[in-house]
Amino acid sequence: MNASAPAAPPALPQVPRLRAFRNSLALADNPIPIITQYLDELGDTIGLHMGGIKPTLLTRDPGLIQHILQKNHRNYPKSEMSHGVARYLGHGLLTSEGSYWLQQRRLIQPGFHRQRIAALTETMLQVIDECLEPVAALARQQGGATTVAVHELMTATAFRIIARSVFSTSMSEAELQQLAHLLTDIQAFYTRTLRQPYLKPWLAVKGQFRYHDQLAAQMRQLVLKYIRQRQQEGGAGKDDLLQMLLDARYEDTNEPMTEEQVLDEAIILLVAGHETSANALSWLWYLLAQHPEVVAKLRAEMAAALGERRPTFQDLPQLPYALQVIQETMRLYPPAWIVDRQALEDDEYNGLKLPKGTLISAYIYGVHHLPRLWPEPEAFRPERFGKEQLREQPAYAYLPFGGGPRLCIGNQFALTEMQLVLLETLRRFEVEWEAQPAPGLRPLITLRPRAEITLQFRLRA
Numbered sequence: 001m002n003a004s005a006p007a008a009p010p011a012l013p014q015v016p017r018l019r020a021f022r023n024s025l026a027l028a029d030n031p032i033p034i035i036t037q038y039l040d041e042l043g044d045t046i047g048l049h050m051g052g053i054k055p056t057l058l059t060r061d062p063g064l065i066q067h068i069l070q071k072n073h074r075n076y077p078k079s080e081m082s083h084g085v086a087r088y089l090g091h092g093l094l095t096s097e098g099s100y101w102l103q104q105r106r107l108i109q110p111g112f113h114r115q116r117i118a119a120l121t122e123t124m125l126q127v128i129d130e131c132l133e134p135v136a137a138l139a140r141q142q143g144g145a146t147t148v149a150v151h152e153l154m155t156a157t158a159f160r161i162i163a164r165s166v167f168s169t170s171m172s173e174a175e176l177q178q179l180a181h182l183l184t185d186i187q188a189f190y191t192r193t194l195r196q197p198y199l200k201p202w203l204a205v206k207g208q209f210r211y212h213d214q215l216a217a218q219m220r221q222l223v224l225k226y227i228r229q230r231q232q233e234g235g236a237g238k239d240d241l242l243q244m245l246l247d248a249r250y251e252d253t254n255e256p257m258t259e260e261q262v263l264d265e266a267i268i269l270l271v272a273g274h275e276t277s278a279n280a281l282s283w284l285w286y287l288l289a290q291h292p293e294v295v296a297k298l299r300a301e302m303a304a305a306l307g308e309r310r311p312t313f314q315d316l317p318q319l320p321y322a323l324q325v326i327q328e329t330m331r332l333y334p335p336a337w338i339v340d341r342q343a344l345e346d347d348e349y350n351g352l353k354l355p356k357g358t359l360i361s362a363y364i365y366g367v368h369h370l371p372r373l374w375p376e377p378e379a380f381r382p383e384r385f386g387k388e389q390l391r392e393q394p395a396y397a398y399l400p401f402g403g404g405p406r407l408c409i410g411n412q413f414a415l416t417e418m419q420l421v422l423l424e425t426l427r428r429f430e431v432e433w434e435a436q437p438a439p440g441l442r443p444l445i446t447l448r449p450r451a452e453i454t455l456q457f458r459l460r461a
Contacts, residue, residue: 012057012352015048028195030450032337032365032441039366045352053197056359060366062373062396067349068341068360069396070404076341079359081194085445088186088216090260092268093409103250105409107257108265111244112409117416119239121313124161124417128424131157135457136428145458147434151449154281154421155180155274161417162273166266167226168240175222182219183271186212187444223266227259241269269410275446276335276401277414281421283333284326286453287380289433294382297321298426311423316416319423324382326418330400332380337365337447339402364399365447373397425457432456 015038020027027034027050035058038046045059059065068076077097086095093104110116131153138146159180163171171179189212193200203209227242235243245262249255257265288295298321305311305318316323340361347354354360369377373394374384383389401408408414425431432455440450 013042013046015042015046017049020049021053024196024198028192030441030443031195032443035363036366036369039363044366044370050195050197054194054359056361057354058361058363060363060370062367062394064349064352064360065362065364065367065399066396066403068362069339069399069402069406072347073404073406075344075347076360077344079340079342081340081359084193085190088190088212088219089271090220090264090267092264094268094272101406104261104265107248107250108245108409111241112413114412117413118313120165120413121416121420123164124420125310125424127160127164128157128421131160132425132428136459139429139457139459145432145456147454148457150285150453150455151278151282152452154285155278157421158274158278158281158417159270161277162270164240165273165413166241166269167230168238168242169226171226179219179222179270182215183275184444186215186219187446191444220263220267223270224259224263227262227266231259242266272408273410273413276408276410277417277421279335279446279448280326280330280333280400280414281418282449282453284329284418284422285425285431285455286439286449287329287332288325289431289455291380294325294380295426295431297382298325298422302423302426306423306427308427310427311420313416316419319419320386321382322419322422323415324385326415326422327385327398327400328380328382331368331374331384331398332378333447334364334368334400335446336400336402336408337443338363365443367397367399370397428460430458430460432458 023034035048038048039058039060044061045057045064047055047057050056078095083095083097089095091100093101093108096104135146135148135153156176159176160171163169163176189208193203227246230238230242230246235246242262245257245265248257288298301319301321305315311319338361340359342360343354343356343358346356367373371377374397396403401411401414434454434456436454437451439453442448442450
């Protein structure tokens with residue numbers, strides 16, 4: 001044996017293909033327990049065939065995730081799995097790639113600068129008032145408290161906030177409901193095609209692709225109506241995200257976006273702008289209702305910084321614990337729970353070969369629940385995000401908004417909105433636990449609760 005011979009590269013542990021196929025139905029329903037079990041048994045980076053068919057490298061190694069999202073990101077565009085959703089949502093910032101993505105990012109970035117978000121704070125607070133007042137009215141009629149379907153309320157609130165921020169006008173309740181149902185149906189169908197690829201021929205024969213294309217067309221027509229209405233009215237006096245899209249000009253040509261481009265970007269803003277916040281806020285109330293000690297700390301911080309008045313954008317830095325509560329919620333329940341990339345060229349990471357074409361799924365939920373990164377990972381502890389603790393946090397141990405150049409453009413918008421919803425709700429209500437089974441996880445493109453979360457909202461004296 002040659003002692004100087006180089007060590008063999010590490011072999012990638014593989015989930016037997018038959019096992020992956022046998023688990024495909026359970027994985028299609030809820031992949032999180034299945035893939036967590038695979039990783040616990042085999043290691044933090046493994047190979048498997050998704051649905052028994054699609055070869056995939058699955059990882060919860062923060063170093064490898066940083067490698068593909070940041071350090072060598074140019075070699076790892078989004079995969080065909082991500083690009084497939086463009087069929088339904090269009091070619092906006094979330095689904096585009098390369099030079100076109102960079103051009104669009106530069107064009108849209110000013111809409112999410114700090115000053116713009118600060119200017120939208122009053123809009124957010126108005127919507128929160130409108131959404132909480134009917135709850136308060138019901139509570140008054142029912143002796144001071146009422147049962148609330150939390151995910152429904154948070155989805156309506158987040159949808160109204162982003163719709164008002166984009167269009168400066170409220171969509172009707174019927175339109176908001178229609179959009180929410182369309183998005184849920186499209187997400188559920190698309191994730192099924194990814195997790196059970198062997199069903200695609202059958203789904204095509206049954207007309208399911210055509211049917212969901214029609215749903216996407218309905219969604220586009222609904223949004224297009226608001227864009228054309230604005231074009232007819234003109235933009236005088238409008239300072240919303242739609243007007244920013246219409247007024248934006250490309251540096252090289254001084255040309256505006258086409259109507260199709262504006263439509264694609266507006267749809268992405270509506271979809272991404274409410275999904276993250278609605279799901280995170282739903283999980284937030286689920287956790288807070290079970291942790292009165294955390295609520296007590298929040299109330300003490302609010303009393304010191306605000307008294308009984310409502311918050312402003314300038315108040316938020318004085319309320320660090322409120323932000324920590326949101327950060328810890330998104331650690332336990334990351335809205336974007338998995339992301340994927342595909343290698344353009346051969347690469348390697350710590351001796352692991354990553355051939356051209358390798359599909360890599362970065363399992364963010366798995367990173368956020370890894371005991372070596374997060375002691376007692378299932379415990380709800382907002383203190384993990386204190387200043388001192390943040391300094392000790394390893395790179396890419398926490399990435400609820402992704403990472404690298406494609407870090408979510410609306411992350412500060414979402415955090416601001418969530419803090420305002422948290423603070424304003426606690427200012428009005430005591431949120432109390434009602435005995436119920438755990439809602440379970442419904443991991444579509446984003447991580448939703450499977451069952452509705454019902455809690456008691458009791459008016460504060």
